[in-house]
Amino acid sequence: MSEPMRVMIVEDNEALAQTTGWLVEMLGYDYRLALSGKAALEQVGDYHPHVMMLDLGLPGISGYDLCRMLRQRPELADTVFIAQTGWSEAEHRRQSAEAGFHHHLVKPLALEKLEMVLGEIAKAKA
Secondary structure (H helix, E strand, O other): OOOOOEEEEEOOOHHHHHHHHHHHHHOOOEEEEEOOHHHHHHHHHHHOOOEEEEEOOOOOOOHHHHHHHHHOOHHHOOOEEEEEEOOOOHHHHHHHHHHOOOEEEEOOOOHHHHHHHHHHHHHHHO
16 A cells, blocks of 8 residues: 555544544545544545444444445445444454444553554555
């Protein structure tokens, strides 16, 4: 992949969204922030992300529902979906898998874990 991998971060906590963006950028990837599910739906067509990191506890449209909606879009067929949440219980992991997420990361995100997951995705897409 000659261009940097594109990562869309959907998180309603603006400070956390920006911090996650900086981590993604530090790892060598491009990122775009969306502070709501609605904003993500509006921006995703222009950005064509390789990876979408979705907070599960979004107001309005939950991260689960947002993932289901986005997975129906043909242009996102190869996009990897990552749940990023404070919810670590087995039930939440089951629900995120059922919604179509490929990965379930618990906040606060450990840089090493984020680097490993994004690195594997980038390698698979190369």
